[in-house]
Structure formats: C-alpha cells, structure tokens
Amino acid sequence: xxxxxxxxxxxxxxxxxxxxxxxxxxxxxxxxxxxxxxxxxxxxxxxxxxxxxxxxxxxxxxxxxxxxxxxxxxxxxxxxxxxxxxxxxxxxxxxxxxxxxxxxxxxxxxxxxxxxxxxxxxxxxxxxxxxxxxxxxxxxxxxxxxxxxxxxxxxxxxxxxxxxxxxxxxxxxxxxxxxxxxxxxxxxxxxxxxxxxxxxxxxxxxxxxxxxxxxxxxxxxxxxxxxxxxxxxxxxxxxxxxxxxxxxxxxxxxxxxxxxxxxxxxxxxxxxxxxxxxxxxxxxxxxxxxxxxxxxxxxxxxxxxxxxxxxxxxxxxxxxxxxxxxxxxxxxxxxxxxxxxxxxxxxxxxxxxxxxxxxxxxxxxxxxxxxxxxxxxxxxxxxxxxxxxxxxxxxxxxxxxxxxxxxxxxxxxxxxxxxxxxxxxxxxxxxxxxx
Numbered sequence: 378x379x380x381x382x383x384x385x386x387x388x389x390x391x392x393x394x395x396x397x398x399x400x401x402x403x404x405x406x407x408x409x410x411x412x413x414x415x416x417x418x419x420x421x422x423x424x425x426x427x428x429x430x431x432x433x434x435x436x437x438x439x440x441x442x443x444x445x446x447x448x449x450x451x452x453x454x455x456x457x458x459x460x461x462x463x464x465x466x467x468x469x470x471x472x473x474x475x476x477x478x479x480x481x482x483x484x485x486x487x488x489x490x491x492x493x494x495x496x497x498x499x500x501x502x503x504x505x506x507x508x509x510x511x512x513x514x515x516x517x518x519x520x521x522x523x524x525x526x527x528x529x530x531x532x533x534x535x536x537x538x539x540x541x542x543x544x545x546x547x548x549x550x551x552x553x554x555x556x557x558x559x560x561x562x563x564x565x566x567x568x569x570x571x572x573x574x575x576x577x578x579x580x581x582x583x584x585x586x587x588x589x590x591x592x593x594x595x596x597x598x599x600x601x602x603x604x605x606x607x608x609x610x611x612x613x614x615x616x617x618x619x620x621x622x623x624x625x626x627x628x629x630x631x632x633x634x635x636x637x638x639x640x641x642x643x644x645x646x647x648x649x650x651x652x653x654x655x656x657x658x659x660x661x662x663x664x665x666x667x668x669x670x671x672x673x674x675x676x677x678x679x680x681x682x683x684x685x686x687x688x689x690x691x692x693x694x695x696x697x698x699x700x701x702x703x704x705x706x707x708x709x710x711x712x713x714x715x716x717x718x719x720x721x722x723x724x725x726x727x728x729x730x731x732x733x734x735x736x737x738x739x740x741x742x743x744x745x746x747x748x749x750x751x752x753x754x755x756x757x758x759x760x761x762x763x764x765x766x767x768x769x770x771x772x773x774x775x776x777x778x779x780x781x782x783x784x785x786x787x788x789x790x791x792x793x794x795x796x797x798x799x800x801x802x803x804x805x806x807x808x809x810x811x812x
Contacts (some may be wrong), residue, residue, distance in 0.1 A: 414462035421695050423450070423459030431461045441790035444678045444708050451709030457693035464702045466679060468709035469693050470716065470743045476683050476692075476703065477750040485510070485753075486682030486702035492605070500601045501756070502609060514756065516594045517602060520585035521756045527588050533763055534651045536570045537771050544776060544804055553805065559622060559778075560787060560800030563615050570764065571610040571757075613676035614761045616795040617747075618768060620674020621666065623786055623800065624724045625769075626778045631666065631726060636773055638662045648770065657766035665726035667765050668744050672711045673724050675747050679706050680793040683753075707747060716743050779803045 415428050427433035437446045437460075447466070450458045456469045464486075467473070476483045485505050493503040501517055504510040520527065543562065547555035572585075589599050625632045638660055642648035648656055657663060682702035689698045697703070712721045717740060718728055729737055748755040755761070772778075780786045780802055787800035 417698060418459050418701065421457060421459040421465055422454040427460050428462060434461050438792045441792065444791040447679050447706050447708040448712065451706055457695055464682065464704060465697065466704045466706045467693060468706040468713060470710060470746060472692050473705060473746055474750055477753050479751045482686040483683040486684045488680065488682050494604045495601055498597060498601050500605045502605045511752065513598065516592045517589060517756055519592045520588040521759055527585065529760060530654055530763060533570065533767055536566060537651065537768055540566045541771055541775055548804060548806055555804050556781060557802055557804050558800060559802045560619055560797045563619055564611065567611045567615040568607060571606055610757055612794050612796065614764060616676045616797065617671050617674050619797050619800060621670030621769065624670060624673060626780050627786060628724055635662055635666055639770055639774055643774065652767055652770045654763050654766050657770060661730065662726065665729040668729045668741055669724060669726040671744050671747055675707045675711050677707045677794050678791050679708065680704055710743065710746060716740060775807055777805045777807045
C-alpha cells in the first residue's frame, strides 16, 4: 500500500511540475513575442499599451468618441502614431498622396477583409487582391459616373424634391413651422438616394444596377457590391451634410451670407429651379462652405489602412518594416494648422477665399483626401459632390432653419465613422421659396 501511495505522490508532483513548466514556457514565449512586437515599431511614438496589445485600439473605438481620440493623438505625438503593435496612424497629406497613388506598391491592409459581408465572395470594398480590385472597380465606375443612360443628376434632383416636399408637409401640419429631427430625416433621404433605383425610369434613364450589368459585371458580383452600398454610402456622405447644416445654422453671419448668394443668384438668373450642378460649382461662397464643411465634419474619423510593401518604407521620418499597416487620421488631417492656418479649429469658409491660388489649391486637395486618392479613390465621389452642390441651395431657398437646443444641438458618437442622433431643428418657410 505504501508503494502505491508513493507512486501516486510521485505522479501527482511530477504532473504539477510539468504543468508549471508548461505555464512557465508559455509565459516566457508570450513575453518574448510581446517584446519582439514592441521592438518592431519601438521608434514610433504612441501610447505604450498600444505598442504591446491591440486592446488599446479596441477600447478607444468602443468608447464611441474616436474622433476626439484621433485628434488628441496627433496633437500629443505628431503626424505618425503607433496605435497597435503592427499599425500606425498618420496625418501627413504628402505621404497619403504617395502611398495611395495609382503606381504605388502599397496594398490594402487586412482590415478590409473584416468588411466582407458575404462569406462566398468579396465586394470591391473588401477585395484584397489589387489586380482584381482594379478590374472590378473599372466596371462599377459606369454606374457612378453619370455617363450612359443613367441620369444621376436627375435622380438627385428627384430625391431632393421629395425631401423638400416632406418638410413642406411637416410645416403645413404645424401651422407654419415644424420641429424636425434632421439627423434622422436626412438619413432616410440618403438611403433613398444611394440606391438610385427610381420608380420613374423614363425620367432617370434606368438605375445603377442596370449600368453594372451592361458593363459585364456578373449578377453575383453585382449582388456582392450592392450589399455595401447602403452602409458605405449612408453614414459617410450624410455625416458631412448634417455637419454642414449644423455649422451653418449655428453661425449666423455665414448662414446669411450664403442665403444672400443664393438669393442674388436666383434674382440674376444664375440659379435654375432646381439648381444645376454646373451652376452650383460657379457659386464661390457655396463652394467655400462645402469645402469648409467637409473639413470640419469629415465623413470618416480614421482607418482604411494600406500595407507597407516588401523592403519597408520611410514615412514621416520613420522607417517602417514591411507588413506595417498605415491608417489615415482624417480628423487630424482636416485640422492641420500647417495647411489650414492657426484657426483650423474654427468653421470659417473664407479660408478658401482669402488666400492665394496655390494655398487654395492645396487646401482643396487635402480636403479631397476625404474621398481617398488614386487607385483607392471613392467610387461615390461624383454623386456625393453633386448632392452637396444641390441640397443646401434647395433647402435654403425654401426654408429657414434654427437649432432647437443650442447648448446640445445633437448627440454625436463615432467609431471609424460618425453616428448622429437627436439633431432637432425648427423649420419655417422662407420668403425665397416661391423663387
């Protein structure tokens, strides 16, 4: 019996020793792995916890205030910041133009694969193979360009007219005024617009899907790309539209200066009803307001990483090894004082007017980075700009707007994009509405 007991004791203690040895090996392995990850980008500034684990990035995004975090990072650490053991966040426009150019050897980062909605295939948005992406995008371009039979401008006019009618009906029901959640109403408007499948095909010349199929996109590919249209095109463009409206109605001098430009344009025959896209492009203050609005209320906060190619690359003075994912910090980029001046925190459209042509061109080019650049330029850019050119003229010629709660005009949360709630506005008919 004593022999059995001794044998069991030896086995028990031996097993414990093996367990402890396994734990020790695992701990040492984890420490070595963490140290190697930390060392890889140890020369790039950033929060220490971000250099050893992705939990910092997860926590920062889950707090739903990432737009503030993104701005604070640039102020504290500069134009390149480490945000995970393998990722950096940058806000240097020259670098972004270079790594996103058509001839760049950078590829999409693994983040894009996380937005693969369908397990059986990729959309153009989740496709990681650059050659396949380029071929797919070339086919999709026809549906977004407004060329061929698809009349994008007519469709935009049609949907804006519906939005105007909805507001007029609300005002009529409210005896001359209405309290409207513009955040929610504009979101519904954007969902209708982004589908571009109207009921009056004889008026708008078909729809986007028809154009895709006509240019050899397969039905399966079309289904995959349609699946990303609503999420990709709704909370992005409409974030900027809601932001511009909020900044306008809380900045009286800018609001009435734009109203006057619209009024004068109508009076002198420079603005049709509805306004044409080309007419809007020739309204200098409107264009300044739109550029400033996209700067102050960009559609995205950060993200869309590109992977450093074999051999590594020097970015913002830091040598980054191959495989590093380089994210764009749109918030910091749009408030870069070197580009936009010392008052970059302020909503001031005049910054796109009271400067020389070279400065204006650079500022507008930086703002345009909101749509990407080069090979990765947003497919919906033409539609988004046309929508911006038209919607404010049509709204301001018909209505006057006043924010209901000046202290808290809206509830704005963010991850890599924005989520705006409770944007309540009082709407009244304007004297220009009959013109």
